[in-house]
Amino acid sequence: MPTYRSDLESIPRYVPGRPVEDVVRELGIDSIDKLASNECPEEPFPEVIDTIAAAAVDINRYPDNGGYELCKAIAIHQGLEPEEVWIGSGSSEVLRCAALAVGGPGTSAVYADPSFVMYRIATMVAGAEPIAVPLAANLDHDLDAMLSAIRDDTTIVYVCNPNNPTGGHLPSSDVAGFLDAVPERVLVIVDEAYAEYVTADDYQTFINEAPNRPNVLVGRTFSKIYGLAGLRVGYGVASSDLIGQLRATQPPFAVTSVAQAAALEAIKHQEAVAARRQRNAIGRDVLFTGLKRLGFKPAESQANFVYFEPDTPAGELGDALLHRGEIVRVLGPAIRVSVGTPAENERFLEALASVTRS
Ligand SMILES: Cc1ncc(COP(=O)(O)O)c(C=O)c1O
Numbered sequence: 001m002p003t004y005r006s007d008l009e010s011i012p013r014y015v016p017g018r019p020v021e022d023v024v025r026e027l028g029i030d031s032i033d034k035l036a037s038n039e040c041p042e043e044p045f046p047e048v049i050d051t052i053a054a055a056a057v058d059i060n061r062y063p064d065n066g067g068y069e070l071c072k073a074i075a076i077h078q079g080l081e082p083e084e085v086w087i088g089s090g091s092s093e094v095l096r097c098a099a100l101a102v103g104g105p106g107t108s109a110v111y112a113d114p115s116f117v118m119y120r121i122a123t124m125v126a127g128a129e130p131i132a133v134p135l136a137a138n139l140d141h142d143l144d145a146m147l148s149a150i151r152d153d154t155t156i157v158y159v160c161n162p163n164n165p166t167g168g169h170l171p172s173s174d175v176a177g178f179l180d181a182v183p184e185r186v187l188v189i190v191d192e193a194y195a196e197y198v199t200a201d202d203y204q205t206f207i208n209e210a211p212n213r214p215n216v217l218v219g220r221t222f223s224k225i226y227g228l229a230g231l232r233v234g235y236g237v238a239s240s241d242l243i244g245q246l247r248a249t250q251p252p253f254a255v256t257s258v259a260q261a262a263a264l265e266a267i268k269h270q271e272a273v274a275a276r277r278q279r280n281a282i283g284r285d286v287l288f289t290g291l292k293r294l295g296f297k298p299a300e301s302q303a304n305f306v307y308f309e310p311d312t313p314a315g316e317l318g319d320a321l322l323h324r325g326e327i328v329r330v331l332g333p334a335i336r337v338s339v340g341t342p343a344e345n346e347r348f349l350e351a352l353a354s355v356t357r358s
Contacts, residue, residue: 011124014117018327029325033344036329038164038194038305040227041340042279045272048228048265055261063257070260073267074235083240084211086247087263089254091193091221091234095158096122098217098236100249102155102187103128110149111158112141114165114331116191119158128155139166139299139307143178150186157182160191162198165329165336167301172204179206179216187242190218193234194303196225196273199281203302211239217246222259224304225276226266231259280304283339290349294356305338307331320355321348 017036024030043049071085078085088094095118099109103126111119113132123130133149136142141159150157159178162169175190182188190206210216221234233255236243287306291298298308310317310333318330326348329336337348 007124007127012117012121014121017329018322020327023322023325023327027323027325029323031347032325032327033340033347034327035338035340035344035348036327036336037229038224038303038336038338039229040224040276040304041338041344042227042276044227044262045266045269047269048226048262051265052231052258052262055258058257061257062253063255063260065252067255067260070233070255070264071235073264077267077270078207078237080208080211080237081240084237084243086236086238086243087255087260088234088236088250089259090223090232091191091219091236092118092122093232093250093254094217094219094234094236095119095189095191096125097249098187098189098246099123099126099128099156101246102126106153107155108151108153109156109158110146110154112146112160112163114334115141115158115160116164116193119160123156129153135163135166139163139168141170143170143174147178147181150182154186156187156189158189158191160193161203162194162301162303164194164303165305165331165334166299166307167194167303167305168299169198169200169203169302171202172206173202175204175206176209179209179213182215184215186215188213188216190216192218193221193224195220197277197280197284197304198302199277200302207237210237214239214242217242222263222266225273225280226263228259228262228266231256231262233259233263280339283342283345286342286345287337287339287349290345291352294349294353305336307334307336309334317355321351324351324355326351 067087071082074085075082099122105127108129109123110131133146210218217238223229296308
């Protein structure tokens with residue numbers, strides 16, 4: 001048997017949403033709605049599918065390691081310099097590389113709880129100590145408590161805005177105040193994986209601010225509104241100096257040539273992205289009002305999912321929904337349901353009404 005790291009057992013494993021095929025096999029039901037992974041319920045844009053097919057002929061070659069064309073396109077779209085953009089195999093790879101670059105034994109990382117589970121996993125993979133700071137009673141990040149939790153050995157802090165799994169957002173003034181208050185020796189990751197879904201007026205991205213701050217990295221992804229979760233492509237935005245250091249931990253050729261080509265095409269379709277944002281907001285509202293109608297207390301969401309804590313055990317409710325073909329995410333006392341197509345949202349609410357009646 002190989003000699004494993006002594007802390008390997010303690011690293012939490014990422015548990016993905018259940019694949020549809022699993023549920024079909026196990027329960028023998030054929031109509032299934034996968035509303036557990038905050039994916040885009042719509043297919044990639046048709047032009048993206050064509051681009052993927054065309055890109056296949058070049059896969060005998062390695063991809064462009066730095067993703068020159070994609071970084072340039074992202075930079076033009078976001079008003080940045082190309083060297084302020086760093087692509088990764090999903091934004092979770094960018095987060096993990098950043099954690100490795102500033103982590104190690106004797107360091108610690110601060111993040112909100114509950115928030116995206118990768119923060120804890122990346123922290124522990126990096127050999128650092130996790131410091132989880134409970135969300136405030138209104139389910140927002142408790143930024144004051146997070147500031148107080150920063151220790152002398154803390155090297156990284158995560159802010160998830162909007163937050164997964166609760167869906168709430170922090171007003172830009174709160175985030176700006178937090179960034180001003182965190183010591184410059186601490187890397188701050190502002191994870192904006194769901195930014196494209198936000199419709200609230202008081203939300204602002206920090207993508208254009210990040211390069212002006214020596215210790216801030218903003219995370220973005222093509223997995224959500226662009227509908228490319230299966231291809232694995234995301235990016236970080238920061239000063240070129242910061243990116244130059246953090247990327248030392250990234251394996252070569254992390255983003256495939258097909259993924260780069262697809263993202264490059266997807267970013268051209270901003271009108272279609274805006275239409276998706278609108279459809280998502282409508283679906284989010286259908287779920288939110290439907291949940292309220294059924295007597296639940298859903299949290300306000302700016303993302304592509306809605307979070308609620310039922311009065312009964314969430315695990316049992318999640319199981320009952322699963323038996324009706326609705327895969328949702330059970331998280332401790334809560335359930336997170338992703339916005340699906342209009343038909344999926346309706347089926348979910350019907351299933352929920354029926355299991356809560358019985
Ligand atoms: C808050 C947050 N950040 C990052 C990601 C990672 O996305 P990806 O690695 O697919 O880009 C997710 C995925 O669900 C997420 O919820």
